[in-house]
Amino acid sequence: MKVSNKQTNILITGAGLCGSLLGLRLAQRGYNVNVLEKRPDMRDKIIDAGRSINLALSDRGLNALKMVGLGDKVKDLCIPMKARMIHPKNGKVLTSNYSGREEDYINSISREDLNKLLLDKADEYDQVQIDFNDEVVSVDVKNGSIEYKDSESEEIQQWNPDILLGTDGAGSKVRQAMARQRDFYFSYSTKWLPHAYKELNMPPAANGGWRIDKHALHIWPRGGFMLIALPNRDGSFTMTLFMQFKEGERSFEKIQTENQILDFFKEEFPDVLAEIPDLVKQYQANPTPPLGTVRCSPWTAYGKVLMMGDASHAIVPFYGQGMNAGFEDVLVFDKILDECDTWEEAMKRFSVERKPDTDAIADLALDNFVEMRDSVSHPDFQIKRAIEMKLESAFAKAEYSSKYSLVTFPPEGMGYREAMMKGRAQDKAILWLINNGDIKVEDSAESLLKAINKKTAEVIWHRN
Ligand SMILES: Cc1cc2nc3c(=O)[nH]c(=O)nc-3n(C[C@H](O)[C@H](O)[C@H](O)COP(=O)(O)OP(=O)(O)OC[C@H]3O[C@@H](n4cnc5c(N)ncnc54)[C@H](O)[C@@H]3O)c2cc1C
Known part of the structure; x- marks a missing residue:
C-alpha cells in the first residue's frame, strides 16, 4: 500500500492518549481513519479513567501536540511544576529544581482533560470516525483484520482495513495476537x-x-x-x-x-x-x-499491522515518560511516513529505529525509581544537582544538560537512547569528581564544565 494513496483505510484499536493523537494526525494527513474504543465516550459520561488521574507532560509530548496544532490549547490545562519538593522524615522540606533554565519545567495535566482535548480536535476532521463502546475481541494479524463487539447490534462484527494500528494499551489484543502467530519469532516479556x-x-x-x-x-x-x-x-x-x-x-x-x-x-x-x-x-x-515493563519485537507484521504506545512499550511511571514516549511515537512515525514510499517500509523502519529509544526510557524509568525513593535525600545527590543547576543556568543546552534534562527537555532531535548514554556517563563523572574532592559547588561554572567534560569523555572512552 502506497503512503501517497489517501484512499487508504486505517483502523486504530484504542482511543486512549496515543490512539487519539495518532488518529487525529493521520486524518490531518488525509487518510480515512476509524478508531474503535471499548470504553464509553468520556465527554458524555463520567468514567473511571483507569489509572493515574493526572500525568507529567513534558517536551517530547508537547512537541507532538504542537505538530497537531494543540501546543497552545494544552497549556491552558497544565499546571507547571518547576521543582521536586522533597519531604524527608525529619520534616525539613528541600526544593530541587528540574532544570537550571527558567523555560524548562514539567506540567501536571489531567488524563481526562488531555484525552478530551484530543478527541475534540479529532472531531474537527471528517476523515476520522471514533466509535465508543466497541471492544476489539480478536485480532487476525496475518490478514490485518479484527472482530469487535458492536455496541448497537451487540453482535460480533468483522473489519478488514488496509492498515491496522494497535494502540490498545499495555494489555494489547494486537500484541497478544502477534505472540500467537507462528510465521516469525516474536519476542515478548512483561517484567x-x-x-x-x-x-x-x-x-x-x-x-x-x-x-x-x-x-x-x-x-x-x-x-x-x-x-x-x-x-x-x-x-x-x-x-x-x-x-x-x-x-x-x-x-x-x-x-x-x-x-x-x-x-x-x-x-x-x-x-x-x-x-x-x-x-x-x-x-x-x-x-x-x-507496575510492569512490556518489551516486544517486532512491532509490525505482514506489511499491514503496527503497534505503538503502551501496546508495544509500556514502562513503569518513574520518569513521567510513558505517555510522552507514546506521543513521540506519533511524531517519529509521521516523519518516517514523509520519507517512505510504502506503509510496509514505514512500519518496518519505525519498528527498527524507534525500539532502541523506548528500550532506553524503559531502563531509565526503572533507575529513576531508586533515585526518587532513595537517592534524592542523599547529600551527594543534592551537591550533584546544585552543580548541574549552576551549569544549566550558565551555558546553552548544547553545551551542558543534565541527564534529567537530556531525557525530559531534550536538545532538538535527541532520542532517549542518546540521552541515556550521555546522561549516564555524565552522572558517573560528576559523582566520581565529587567523591574525589575534585569539584565543589563554589567552583566557577567554566572550571566545573571543563572538569566534568574531561571526566565524562574518559568514562565514555572506558565504556567503549
Ligand atoms: C500510575 C501511573 C502514572 C503515570 N504517570 C505518567 C506521567 O506522569 N507521564 C507520562 O508520560 N506517562 C505516565 N504514565 C504512563 C501513561 O499512563 C501511559 O504511557 C499512557 O497512558 C499510554 O497511552 P496509550 O494510549 O498507549 O495506552 P492507554 O492509555 O492504556 O490507552 C489504551 C486505550 O485502548 C483502549 N482499549 C484497550 N483494549 C481495547 C480493546 N480490546 N478494544 C478497544 N479498545 C481497547 C482502552 O480503553 C484505552 O482507551 C503513568 C502510568 C501509570 C500507571
Whole structure:
C-alpha cells in the first residue's frame, strides 16, 4: 500500500492518549481513519479513567501536540511544576529544581482533560470516525483484520482495513495476537515490579486553594517505598503511594486495617495524614494495580499491522515518560511516513529505529525509581544537582544538560537512547569528581564544565 494513496483505510484499536493523537494526525494527513474504543465516550459520561488521574507532560509530548496544532490549547490545562519538593522524615522540606533554565519545567495535566482535548480536535476532521463502546475481541494479524463487539447490534462484527494500528494499551489484543502467530519469532516479556501503587486524593484547602506548593511535584522518599503528589486544577492533589505488594515490613498486604493505615501514616507521612480527612476510607476503597515493563519485537507484521504506545512499550511511571514516549511515537512515525514510499517500509523502519529509544526510557524509568525513593535525600545527590543547576543556568543546552534534562527537555532531535548514554556517563563523572574532592559547588561554572567534560569523555572512552 502506497503512503501517497489517501484512499487508504486505517483502523486504530484504542482511543486512549496515543490512539487519539495518532488518529487525529493521520486524518490531518488525509487518510480515512476509524478508531474503535471499548470504553464509553468520556465527554458524555463520567468514567473511571483507569489509572493515574493526572500525568507529567513534558517536551517530547508537547512537541507532538504542537505538530497537531494543540501546543497552545494544552497549556491552558497544565499546571507547571518547576521543582521536586522533597519531604524527608525529619520534616525539613528541600526544593530541587528540574532544570537550571527558567523555560524548562514539567506540567501536571489531567488524563481526562488531555484525552478530551484530543478527541475534540479529532472531531474537527471528517476523515476520522471514533466509535465508543466497541471492544476489539480478536485480532487476525496475518490478514490485518479484527472482530469487535458492536455496541448497537451487540453482535460480533468483522473489519478488514488496509492498515491496522494497535494502540490498545499495555494489555494489547494486537500484541497478544502477534505472540500467537507462528510465521516469525516474536519476542515478548512483561517484567513486574514487586511494587504496586495506590492513588489518594488530597482535597483543596477550605479557601479552594492548594494545601501544598502547587508548582512542584512532591516526593516523600522513604527508601523501599515513597509517596508522590501532583497538583490538579481544582486545588486538589493526586497522591500516589508506591509500595511492595507483599515483601518487607511495609507492604500493601501488611497495611490494610484502619489501625494499620493510621499507624503507617502517623509514622511515615504525618504531614499528609493531617491534610486528608477520609484517608482510611480512600486507602481501603482504591485499587492497588501492579507496575510492569512490556518489551516486544517486532512491532509490525505482514506489511499491514503496527503497534505503538503502551501496546508495544509500556514502562513503569518513574520518569513521567510513558505517555510522552507514546506521543513521540506519533511524531517519529509521521516523519518516517514523509520519507517512505510504502506503509510496509514505514512500519518496518519505525519498528527498527524507534525500539532502541523506548528500550532506553524503559531502563531509565526503572533507575529513576531508586533515585526518587532513595537517592534524592542523599547529600551527594543534592551537591550533584546544585552543580548541574549552576551549569544549566550558565551555558546553552548544547553545551551542558543534565541527564534529567537530556531525557525530559531534550536538545532538538535527541532520542532517549542518546540521552541515556550521555546522561549516564555524565552522572558517573560528576559523582566520581565529587567523591574525589575534585569539584565543589563554589567552583566557577567554566572550571566545573571543563572538569566534568574531561571526566565524562574518559568514562565514555572506558565504556567503549
Ligand atoms: C500510575 C501511573 C502514572 C503515570 N504517570 C505518567 C506521567 O506522569 N507521564 C507520562 O508520560 N506517562 C505516565 N504514565 C504512563 C501513561 O499512563 C501511559 O504511557 C499512557 O497512558 C499510554 O497511552 P496509550 O494510549 O498507549 O495506552 P492507554 O492509555 O492504556 O490507552 C489504551 C486505550 O485502548 C483502549 N482499549 C484497550 N483494549 C481495547 C480493546 N480490546 N478494544 C478497544 N479498545 C481497547 C482502552 O480503553 C484505552 O482507551 C503513568 C502510568 C501509570 C500507571
